[in-house]
Amino acid sequence: MTSDLLPISRIPRTGLPEHAVVVGAPERAADTAELLDGCVRVAQHREYLTFTGTWKDVPVVVASHGVGAPGAILLFQELADAGVSTILRLGTAGAMRAGIQDGSLVIAEAAIRDDGVTQQLMPPEYPAFAAPEAVLALQQAAKEAGAQHHRGVVWTRAAFQPGWLELPGAYARTGVTAIEMELSALLVLASARGLVAGGALVVDGANADELVDIEATGGYDPHRKVVADGVARGVRVALDALCLLAKEDGK
Ligand SMILES: O=P(O)(O)O[C@H]1O[C@H](CO)[C@@H](O)[C@H]1O
Numbered sequence: 001m002t003s004d005l006l007p008i009s010r011i012p013r014t015g016l017p018e019h020a021v022v023v024g025a026p027e028r029a030a031d032t033a034e035l036l037d038g039c040v041r042v043a044q045h046r047e048y049l050t051f052t053g054t055w056k057d058v059p060v061v062v063a064s065h066g067v068g069a070p071g072a073i074l075l076f077q078e079l080a081d082a083g084v085s086t087i088l089r090l091g092t093a094g095a096m097r098a099g100i101q102d103g104s105l106v107i108a109e110a111a112i113r114d115d116g117v118t119q120q121l122m123p124p125e126y127p128a129f130a131a132p133e134a135v136l137a138l139q140q141a142a143k144e145a146g147a148q149h150h151r152g153v154v155w156t157r158a159a160f161q162p163g164w165l166e167l168p169g170a171y172a173r174t175g176v177t178a179i180e181m182e183l184s185a186l187l188v189l190a191s192a193r194g195l196v197a198g199g200a201l202v203v204d205g206a207n208a209d210e211l212v213d214i215e216a217t218g219g220y221d222p223h224r225k226v227v228a229d230g231v232a233r234g235v236r237v238a239l240d241a242l243c244l245l246a247k248e249d250g251k
């Protein structure tokens, strides 16, 4: 007999709202869920912590996917299997371009598929692009919240720690805005499964490769107030964008 729960995230197979915000950290999912009316924890397994509730009268899912695209895509796939049709990721990222302040938002238009998992699912030529309506909804919500934001291509990279390759310099020269670890997997899966998806990222410093020079930069520290304030703003922006998309859907 088929279980009522999906195997990896343990989310229910049926009955979830169609619109979801996903975040990396379980504690961020819990903090975000506290903003919802009628918040209910519907699943907790491994790094996947999932809530439902309503935001401005729109039923939503809030879930964590952990660090890294191979694990995150399992949640994205199970959300799709459970009937979720719109997914926005609110994450953190390192800035790759001068002039992008800590705590500001980068709204992804597309992502470089260096995620370490989608290459095993589809050809490398397949694009990872955000749904245009998701980009515009995130932009509108950021504007309405007075949140400093930028738009551009982000680099999704499986490795967080710097290695021995000189790729960051090359990508920086192409104008890439920010680096994070999961978004391209969400965008590719969404295109292939007919979902609407996008992402906004709170800048928590420069990219990790630059932050190894701790004396010059202070190192990677995503625990600063400027980042926490940015995340607090960012989750509201993502939820507001989800509402805009739900209204477009007539929900
Ligand atoms: O803040 P989250 O959503 O976890 O995003 C970023 O932070 C983690 C690395 O510290 C990676 O998951 C990266 O994508």
Ligand SMILES: O=c1cc[nH]c(=O)[nH]1
Pocket (backbone or CB within 6 Å): 092, 093, 094, 095, 160, 179, 180, 181, 204, 206, 207, 208, 209
């Ligand atoms: O994935 C991430 C997140 C923040 N900074 C980085 O360099 N990479």
